[in-house]
Amino acid sequence: xxxxxxxxxxxxxxxxxxxxxxxxxxxxxRRRIAAVVAAAILGAGVAAVVAGVGPLGDAVREIxxxxxxxxxxxxxxxDKDLDPALIAAVIYEESRFRDQTSHAGAxxxxxxxxxxxxxxxxxxxxxxxxxxxxATPQVNIxxxxxxxxxxxxxxxxxxxLAIAAYNAGEGQLDSWVEEAGGTGDFDASEDIPFPExxxxxxxxxxxxxxxxxxxADELGL
Numbered sequence: 429x430x431x432x433x434x435x436x437x438x439x440x441x442x443x444x445x446x447x448x449x450x451x452x453x454x455x456x457x458r459r460r461i462a463a464v465v466a467a468a469i470l471g472a473g474v475a476a477v478v479a480g481v482g483p484l485g486d487a488v489r490e491i492x493x494x495x496x497x498x499x500x501x502x503x504x505x506x507d508k509d510l511d512p513a514l515i516a517a518v519i520y521e522e523s524r525f526r527d528q529t530s531h532a533g534a535x536x537x538x539x540x541x542x543x544x545x546x547x548x549x550x551x552x553x554x555x556x557x558x559x560x561x562x563a564t565p566q567v568n569i570x571x572x573x574x575x576x577x578x579x580x581x582x583x584x585x586x587x588x589l590a591i592a593a594y595n596a597g598e599g600q601l602d603s604w605v606e607e608a609g610g611t612g613d614f615d616a617s618e619d620i621p622f623p624e625x626x627x628x629x630x631x632x633x634x635x636x637x638x639x640x641x642x643x644a645d646e647l648g649l
Contacts, residue, residue: 493520493638493639493642493643494520494524494525495516495525495639495646495647496525496537496565497525497537498512498643498646498647500566500569500570501515501516501519501569502648504570505573505647506648507573508576508577509577510576510577510580511636512639512647512649513636513640513643513649514576514587514632514636515538515569515572515576516635516636516639516647517632517633517635517636517638517639518538518572518576518594518632519537519538519569519572520639521628521631521632522534522538522539522572523536523537523538525537527563527568535559535562535563535568536563536564536565536567536568536572537565537568537569538572538573538575540562540568540571540575542559542562544571544575545557545559545562545571548571548574548575548578549571551574575594576590576594579593579594579598582598583611584611587633588616589601589605589614589616591629591633592604592616592620592625595624595628596620596625600622604619604620604621605619607619616629
């Protein structure tokens, strides 16, 4: 092959290859398209999680807002004239739906203390009750729901006061109410001095809304 032929071959080969600038632009365009598609897929996944729909949304909801023993919750809510979402919210705040015993001896899903359980057993006629029964979901939720109903009746169906008493105790709450000038003047945002109880009330009421929104069918709402 002559030098002239080799030159023509190199020129021909060069003209058949796309210019480097054009190739780079195409590559960048493909990357932008891939990024847009990936972002759309990710956005759809996030939307499903936020909305709580689809397998991914259900899985995340199960972790962040679990629900167990909904049949017992529905039964006790109907029996004690309670909002089932309130029972679920108290269980979530107390135990995250895990059977456990606190350092103070509170037991089970609704963290009922033996003293409170004895009080409830005497009022409800549960003469065969033993503290070990609190590990049973049926008994624990039944006693916790009974105590919620008792507190609501005691505080004139004021849910905020009942929730605060469930956490801090009736005697402690009564002293706060008295210092505030009575139930009519009591403002939970200002008159609960314990940060733990203040946060507890806010968390339970917020979870109650979330359970009503996310588990309406399961809770019979």
